Each structure stands twice: as C-alpha cells, then as structure tokens.
Amino acid sequence: MPHRFFAPDLTHDAPTVVLPPGESLHLARVLRLREGDAVEVFDGRGALHAARVERVAPGGSVLAVQGARAAAPEPPAPIVIVQALLKGDAMDAVVRDATVLGATAILPVVSARTNVPARAAVAAHERWQRVAVAAAKQCGRAVLPTIAAPCELADAVGTALTNVPTRLWLAEPAVSGDHGGEVPSPPQATALAIGPEGGWTNEEVDAARAAGWRPWTMMPVTLRAEHVALAALSVIRYAWDAALRRRMT
Incomplete structure (x- = not known):
C-alpha cells in the first residue's frame, strides 16, 4: 500500500x-x-x-496528482464527540480513536472535574491536529474531524449542539438507569458527551437532562475515560451498519 500524505491545498x-x-x-x-x-x-x-513524487524538498515536496481513489467510507450520519479534557496522552488517544472511527467533530470542554490547565489545553490543540492527520493516514480515511478550541461545558451543552437531534450523555448505570441503551435508528446526527477522569458532577448531569441530553450507558462496568469514545463509537457504528444491512435485505 502506498504511503499517504495530507495536503489541504489539494484540488x-x-x-x-x-x-x-x-x-x-x-x-x-x-x-x-x-x-x-x-x-x-x-x-x-x-x-x-x-x-507520484515530482520533487523532494523537506520544506515543500511536490506531488503530481493522478486519478481519484475510493477512501474509507464515512458514517451514514455525523457524529460529534464532546470530550471533557483529559491529561496528557489520554486526550491524544481520544482524538486518534475518534478520527479512525468516523467522528465528524471533536469538541474539547472544561468540566467541573477537569484537571487540565487551560493554557496547556490551548497549547495542545495543534498537537491534536497532528494526531488526527496521522490517524487518518493510517486508517485510510480522507476526512479529518474538526477539532474545536476548548470551551466551557455549559456552552457546549446548552447552546452549541441544540440542532443535533440525538444527544447522548455517557454516564454510569446509576445515572442512566439503563445498562445498554438503544442506538437511534435509522442513523441520524448524534453527539456524545464523555466526562473526565473523575466523572460528571450531579449538577452537570441535571443541566444536561434539562438541555435535552439523554443519559446513556453502554455496559454495566466503568471504563477509563480515554476508552469511552472508542467503545461508544464502535457500538454506534456497528448498530448503524447493522440497521442499514437489514434495510437492504
């Protein structure tokens, strides 16, 4: 398989x-x-x-563009990841997994139990972009998710995503009262809110419910914060693909 390169100026x-x-x-x-x-x-x-490589230069290599090729298929509906900021490599892992599994956008947020300095989060934004590019190159995807600048959780919950029809608030079973949760079918635009290492506060859960978010639990065990996006996206992509296969038979 040939090496893949990202060129935002490609036409x-x-x-x-x-x-x-x-x-x-x-x-x-x-x-x-x-x-x-x-x-x-x-x-x-x-x-x-x-x-094909036309000119090799560390500051600006030139490629001769040839025929179009099929990229890895995109999800049948947009998926937005609202991720409470995680420390160090954990946030990089979320960006990498979300890119590979088809997230359309990643919205980092500051929650009550976030343990990441705001200045560090801003500085990490450029690194997250590089992580997303590397992940797309590895998995065969031709679309990069939009990675927003970090914002306050209340802004994302209350206003930024009100136009997304399905908004799922990833929570412990005691909060959601649901050990599985049904993935909306047929596929529709979905936002997933994922908490920090210490989880959501009761006040944050209440505010999310009031704003129209539905508490959702995938399984009756507690996952590490950096693994939740991977698990949730896998569940949703599988459910959507299964639903589409049923409609085709």
Missing part, C-alpha cells in the same frame, strides 16, 4: 500539489522517498488521489 483539477512542511519533512527525511515513487494524497475533506 481536483490541479496537476500538482505542494505538501505542508511537516508532511514534506516526513516524505523526505523519514520515509526517504524519491522522485517517481507512487503515493496517495488526501485533502481532509473527502478527496483521495493517487499521486
């Missing part, structure tokens, strides 16, 4: 595209590709093309 009618510095450096210094080598290039918005 379907341009014969060539210049890679960003980070991608160019990876091509030239890490992979040590040469002129004429076959690669793939994607724009982060759904387009994936075959390409």
Whole structure:
C-alpha cells in the first residue's frame, strides 16, 4: 500500500500539489522517498488521489496528482464527540480513536472535574491536529474531524449542539438507569458527551437532562475515560451498519 500524505491545498483539477512542511519533512527525511515513487494524497475533506513524487524538498515536496481513489467510507450520519479534557496522552488517544472511527467533530470542554490547565489545553490543540492527520493516514480515511478550541461545558451543552437531534450523555448505570441503551435508528446526527477522569458532577448531569441530553450507558462496568469514545463509537457504528444491512435485505 502506498504511503499517504495530507495536503489541504489539494484540488481536483490541479496537476500538482505542494505538501505542508511537516508532511514534506516526513516524505523526505523519514520515509526517504524519491522522485517517481507512487503515493496517495488526501485533502481532509473527502478527496483521495493517487499521486507520484515530482520533487523532494523537506520544506515543500511536490506531488503530481493522478486519478481519484475510493477512501474509507464515512458514517451514514455525523457524529460529534464532546470530550471533557483529559491529561496528557489520554486526550491524544481520544482524538486518534475518534478520527479512525468516523467522528465528524471533536469538541474539547472544561468540566467541573477537569484537571487540565487551560493554557496547556490551548497549547495542545495543534498537537491534536497532528494526531488526527496521522490517524487518518493510517486508517485510510480522507476526512479529518474538526477539532474545536476548548470551551466551557455549559456552552457546549446548552447552546452549541441544540440542532443535533440525538444527544447522548455517557454516564454510569446509576445515572442512566439503563445498562445498554438503544442506538437511534435509522442513523441520524448524534453527539456524545464523555466526562473526565473523575466523572460528571450531579449538577452537570441535571443541566444536561434539562438541555435535552439523554443519559446513556453502554455496559454495566466503568471504563477509563480515554476508552469511552472508542467503545461508544464502535457500538454506534456497528448498530448503524447493522440497521442499514437489514434495510437492504
């Protein structure tokens, strides 16, 4: 399988595209590709093309763009991850897993029990973008999720996502009263709110209910905070795919 590169300036009618510095450096210094080598290039918005290396330069390698190729299929409906900020590598893991499993957007939020300084979260935003690019390259996806700047939980819960028809608040069984929870079918735009290491406060749960979020529990065990997005997205993607298969038979 050819190496894949991210080029946000890729257009379907341009014969060539210049890679960003980070991608160019990876091509030239890490992979040590040469002129004429076959690669793939994607724009982060759904387009994936075959390409060949035309010029190698650590600051701006040039690819000759060739025919379009099929990327990994996107989910049948948008999925937004509202993730309370996690410490260090845990947040990187959420971004990576959410990208691979088809999240459309990732909205980091500051909750009552968030243990991440605001300045550190802002500084990490650029790293999360790089993590998403690497994850998309690895899994074959041609769409990058939008990663918003961190905001207060109340803003995300009360106003930012009111137009999303299905809003699921990931919670302990004692909160949701449900050890499984049904995934909405047929697929429709869905937002998943996932708490920090210490979980949600009672006040946050009450505010979410009042704003129209439905408490939802996948299983009667407690997962680590950085594993919840992976599990929830897997459950939803499987349920949606199963529903679509049933409709086709």
